[in-house]
Amino acid sequence: LYDFTPSExxxxxxxxxxxxxVLESVYKDWWKGSLRGQTGIFPLNYVEKLQDATKEELERDAQMESEVFGEVRSVEKLLALLSVEGGSGRRGEREEDEIAELYQRTLSIRPKLVELIGKYSQKKDDFTQLNEKFIKARRDYEALLESSMSQPQQYQQYPMRHHQSSYQLPQQQQQPPYGGQIPPAGYPPQGPPSAGYQPYSAPNVPQQQDPQRYFSPGPSSEQP
Known part of the structure; x- marks a missing residue:
């Protein structure tokens, strides 16, 4: 509705x-928006909301684009005729009439072309800014993902090192015989060697039979 000059x-x-x-609502009467690659806040009483394009407006824009692009060949032909001069330095009457006709046709599409340039320039700025936001969001997401993947690896390394240092097994030592003590250094486990004495051998004692492994019958009850 009006021009707005920033004061802050x-x-x-x-x-x-x-x-x-419009990007978002910041304050009660201020919104945040973008225009020609610039982003900032602006007062609502300086602008009005645009209504969505109707079917007739969309058809009108499509028709205008078709007319503009349909005159591209006329513009190219006009440029070609203007760049070629006759042998005598003057063009014929027929050529002059064709140039004048082409020039008038190009003038008729000039306002439409300017209007389309304004629309497409605004869309280009909006799409460019949206693309920049998308790139920034993708970089932030990749950094967050990389950070979340690196933290569990560091967490698992520390307990493994602590486990190895805290539960290290002692060196294996020779266990003393049951009921005895560890022999002094220089002696085998069975005690000091005998100095010239013959080993004592116990007398042969008949091996006692295991009563649980044999059965002895009692006296017979039959009379002789």
């Missing part, structure tokens, strides 16, 4: 008939 940092400057892409 972070405000968005715009002129009448500019189309601002």
């Amino acid at each position: 940092p972070g405000e968005l400057a715009f002129k009448k008939n500019d189309i601002i892409a």
